Amino acid sequence: MAGALWVVGEATSEGLARVSTEVATLARGLGEASKRDVVGVVAAADPSTAAEELARYIPRVLAIAAPEAADRSAAPAIAGRLAALVEREAPGHLLIGATPDGRDLTGFLSALLGWGVLVNAGSVEWTDGRPAVEQSVFGGKLLTTSTFTDDHGIITVRPNSTTAEPASSPGKVEPVDVAPSVELPAVTLVEHVDESSGTVPIEEARVIVAGGRGVGGPDGFSVVEELAAALGGSVGATRAAVDAGWIPFAQQIGQTGKIVKPDLYLALGISGAIQHKVGMQTAGTIVAVNRDPDAPIGEFADLFVVGDLFEIAPAIAAELRSRSG
Amino acid sequence: MRIVVLTKPVPDPAAGQERLTAEGRVDRAGSPAVVNGNDEYALEAALKLVEASPDGGEVTLLAMAPSNAPETLRKALAMGAHRGVLVTDPALEGSDTLSTARVLAAALREMEYDLVLAGADTSDGGGGVVAAGIAAILGLPYLSYAARIEPAEGRVRVRRLSATGFDVIEAPMPALVVATQGARSKEITTRALSDLDVDGATPGGAAATAKVTGSRKPEQRGATKVVRVPAPEAAKAVVDFLAQRRII
Ligand SMILES: Cc1cc2nc3c(=O)[nH]c(=O)nc-3n(C[C@H](O)[C@H](O)[C@H](O)COP(=O)(O)OP(=O)(O)OC[C@H]3O[C@@H](n4cnc5c(N)ncnc54)[C@H](O)[C@@H]3O)c2cc1C
Ligand SMILES: Cc1cc2nc3c(=O)[nH]c(=O)nc-3n(C[C@H](O)[C@H](O)[C@H](O)COP(=O)(O)OP(=O)(O)OC[C@H]3O[C@@H](n4cnc5c(N)ncnc54)[C@H](O)[C@@H]3O)c2cc1C
Numbered sequence: 001m002a003g004a005l006w007v008v009g010e011a012t013s014e015g016l017a018r019v020s021t022e023v024a025t026l027a028r029g030l031g032e033a034s035k036r037d038v039v040g041v042v043a044a045a046d047p048s049t050a051a052e053e054l055a056r057y058i059p060r061v062l063a064i065a066a067p068e069a070a071d072r073s074a075a076p077a078i079a080g081r082l083a084a085l086v087e088r089e090a091p092g093h094l095l096i097g098a099t100p101d102g103r104d105l106t107g108f109l110s111a112l113l114g115w116g117v118l119v120n121a122g123s124v125e126w127t128d129g130r131p132a133v134e135q136s137v138f139g140g141k142l143l144t145t146s147t148f149t150d151d152h153g154i155i156t157v158r159p160n161s162t163t164a165e166p167a168s169s170p171g172k173v174e175p176v177d178v179a180p181s182v183e184l185p186a187v188t189l190v191e192h193v194d195e196s197s198g199t200v201p202i203e204e205a206r207v208i209v210a211g212g213r214g215v216g217g218p219d220g221f222s223v224v225e226e227l228a229a230a231l232g233g234s235v236g237a238t239r240a241a242v243d244a245g246w247i248p249f250a251q252q253i254g255q256t257g258k259i260v261k262p263d264l265y266l267a268l269g270i271s272g273a274i275q276h277k278v279g280m281q282t283a284g285t286i287v288a289v290n291r292d293p294d295a296p297i298g299e300f301a302d303l304f305v306v307g308d309l310f311e312i313a314p315a316i317a318a319e320l321r322s323r324s325g
Numbered sequence: 326m327r328i329v330v331l332t333k334p335v336p337d338p339a340a341g342q343e344r345l346t347a348e349g350r351v352d353r354a355g356s357p358a359v360v361n362g363n364d365e366y367a368l369e370a371a372l373k374l375v376e377a378s379p380d381g382g383e384v385t386l387l388a389m390a391p392s393n394a395p396e397t398l399r400k401a402l403a404m405g406a407h408r409g410v411l412v413t414d415p416a417l418e419g420s421d422t423l424s425t426a427r428v429l430a431a432a433l434r435e436m437e438y439d440l441v442l443a444g445a446d447t448s449d450g451g452g453g454v455v456a457a458g459i460a461a462i463l464g465l466p467y468l469s470y471a472a473r474i475e476p477a478e479g480r481v482r483v484r485r486l487s488a489t490g491f492d493v494i495e496a497p498m499p500a501l502v503v504a505t506q507g508a509r510s511k512e513i514t515t516r517a518l519s520d521l522d523v524d525g526a527t528p529g530g531a532a533a534t535a536k537v538t539g540s541r542k543p544e545q546r547g548a549t550k551v552v553r554v555p556a557p558e559a560a561k562a563v564v565d566f567l568a569q570r571r572i573i
Contacts, residue, residue, distance in 0.1 A: 012488070013489075017488075073467075073468065073485070073492070073494045075457065075467075075469075076460075076466075076467050079461070098453070099488070100453075100469065100470050100486075100487070100488075103446075103452070103453040103454050103457070104457045104467070104469050105457075106452075106454045106457070107422075107426070107453075107454035107455065107456060107457025107458040107460075107461065108457050108458070108460075108461045108467075110422065110423050110426070110454060110458055111423065111426055111427075111457070111458040111459075111461035111462050112461055114423070115423070115534070116421055116422075116423055116533070116534020116535045117421070117422050117423065117452060117454055117534075117535070118535050119422070119450065119451060119452035119453070119454065120451055120452070132538065136543065137343075137345075137449075137451070138336075138338075138343040138449070139338060139448075140543060141341075141343065141542075141543075142343075142345065142540055142541075142542065142543075143540060143541050143542070143543050144345070144349065144537050144539070144540040145537070145538050145539040145540065146349070146535050146536060146537045146538060147535065147536060147538050148534060148535050149533060149534055149535060149536055150534065153534065153535065156452070156454070182461075184460070184461060184464070184467070185464060185465065185466040185467075185496065185497075185500075186466070186496070187466050187467065187468055187494050187495070187496040188494060188495045188496065189492055189493075189494055190482070190492075190493040190494060190495050191492065191493040192487075192490075192492050192493075193490045193491050193492070193493070194489050194490045195489065195490035195491070196489040196490065201488075201489075203488075207572070231573070239506060242506070243506055248490070249472070249486050249491075249506075250487075250488065250489055250490065255446070255448070255451075256363070256445060256505060256506060258488075263572055264567065264572045274338050274339075274341075275338075275362070275448075284570075284572075285567075285570050285572060286546075287563060287566070287567075293551075293553070298549060298551070299549070300546055300549070301549050302546065302547065302549065302550065302566075303549070303550050303552065303562075303563065303566050304549050304550070304551045304552065305552045305553075305559050305562070305563060306551065306552070306553040307553070307555075307556060307559055308556075311556035312556050312559050312560060312563075315556040315557055315559065315560035316559075316560040316563050316564060318560065319557075319560040319561055319563075319564045320564055320573065323564060
């Protein structure tokens with residue numbers, strides 16, 4: 001199995017993180033181009049659900065039971081076992097979703113294995129016997145292509161950069177037993193709190209209506225919600241709105257929040273700062289409503305409506321309702 | 326409470342002049358430098374913790390950066406940090422995330438602290454992986470994406486933001502905490518690479534584990550259509566536009 005491409009799947013309380021299905025799809029393509037084996041690996045207190053899900057995308061998935069992860073912070077709890085398995089099975093490259101947990105795990109594995117990292121891949125191709133990783137840098141101003149200088153490396157993959165597609169036939173899950181190569185200090189999980197709103201998570205939404213500081217307060221978000229409902233979409237926000245406590249962090253889009261790629265991104269009272277732009281600039285269509293004709297978002301929106309969001313957003317919702325009869 | 330804050334000087338994203346050199350490194354001569362935005366949040370959190378600590382404390386900045394970095398770090402000192410340590414050496418130019426973690430870990434080995442605070446990621450490299458690497462190398466408990474940091478009786482408890490809410494996690498100090506938003510609420514010593522106990526072959530561009538092989542400009546979006554009419558007509562224009570693009 002030397003030189004194999006490994007997809008490190010991220011287990012969540014629901015099963016498998018969506019980004020892992022994207023990474024698996026990307027790796028399958030690379031496997032064909034490089035003629036290397038593609039193998040999934042999931043380490044968790046109970047890896048079975050996530051491993052089964054990952055096996056819908058790749059032929060072989062290794063499932064590591066890490067009982068200590070049940071009441072500990074995930075990445076430090078599983079890194080030692082993953083590092084030991086990598087040392088034993090000697091894959092060529094690891095591909096990991098660039099989520100908070102994925103980045104933590106990458107930092108640990110890089111240090112434990114002494115492997116280099118190429119971060120935030122938007123796409124990966126196989127060129128001259130190595131992965132060629134394309135990264136969007138400086139807030140999307142430039143796309144660079146990089147490669148490793150030796151035969152190993154870890155690639156973190158940006159969420160929402162590949163469309164996940166299950167394989168034509170499902171793969172097999174193999175439980176594996178491996179002792180940690182090192183024990184990283186335990187970090188106790190005291191409490192897990194869920195604040196998700198019940199609507200489609202913004203990373204998966206086809207339509208997002210997002211509100212910024214311009215909505216003026218928590219009450220202003222009802223305008224955003226009304227338009228989102230009329231469009232059948234989810235509600236997103238800028239950091240300014242989250243920091244003000246108007247809406248939970250789970251809805252934040254941007255450098256410190258989520259990377260989204262909806263068909264429609266409709267921005268209300270958002271200036272379009274670079275740290276926000278990096279989270280939404282690949283949306284299919286961008287519509288912005290802003291009363292400042294010089295707001296930076298006007299430079300990259302497809303349609304820019306200059307005016308007061310409190311008049312325009314309800315008017316759009318009313319127009320949509322009247323057309324749907 | 327003794328806190329070390331990892332602060333990286335980066336090209337100012339607001340100036341918008343970031344460029345790469347022919348070798349694929351940041352053209353630092355071409356753009357004004359600032360302290361990485363997320364590291365300023367970490368610094369703010371550190372200053373608050375020291376302020377709230379009954380026996381006071383000290384905040385030290387630690388950076389690995391070119392020799393002109395003191396200029397940039399002065400602003401962070403002005404925010405209230407007590408001192409700064411700059412690891413600088415021409416051999417460090419072109420370091421990757423792994424060697425950055427190794428060098429910063431080596432510098433931390435020579436310092437005394439209860440907490441090390443880092444930012445969630447940088448606005449230039451943006452890997453978000455250096456802090457975990459340091460924790461693994463030093464065997465420090467690692468608590469990331471911390472929106473609230475509460476030290477008590479030799480332990481530190483944080484609220485770690487998650488995709489759906491948050492986790493409350495806890496570990497003994499000394500520990501490494503990656504601060505993130507919500508964490509809100511003067512002298513620089515220079516160390517050369519040879520002053521530190523780090524494998525000289527490890528850092529720098531010569532030993533980099535990855536290299537840039539090309540770059541291109543992204544495809545531009547089409548021209549922006551601007552609408553500036555009273556609300557009812559503006560709403561019609563928006564809905565027509567969405568219908569035309571087959572979104573509704
Ligand atoms: C390290 C770092 C990380 C960051 N990460 C993120 C991130 O992940 N996500 C993020 O979003 N930001 C992030 N930021 C913050 C970012 O720089 C901006 O400050 C933020 O995006 C601004 O949010 P805003 O557009 O809601 O607010 P503002 O910039 O204040 O814009 C408000 C806009 O609303 C308009 N407006 C006001 N009233 C009305 C009205 N009645 N009708 C119409 N328009 C109106 C104004 O003209 C203005 O353009 C980060 C910053 C740093 C330093
Ligand atoms: C456009 C671009 C792309 C790059 N891509 C890669 C890549 O794919 N792989 C790679 O190995 N390197 C890459 N680099 C190099 C990388 O930026 C440097 O290795 C850097 O020193 C650390 O990585 P980071 O900026 O990603 O830090 P992150 O991992 O994002 O940093 C997290 C935190 O660690 C602390 N920290 C990080 N660096 C320092 C420092 N020098 N001094 C003090 N504190 C610090 C800060 O608190 C920071 O907020 C890239 C650089 C650029 C400019």
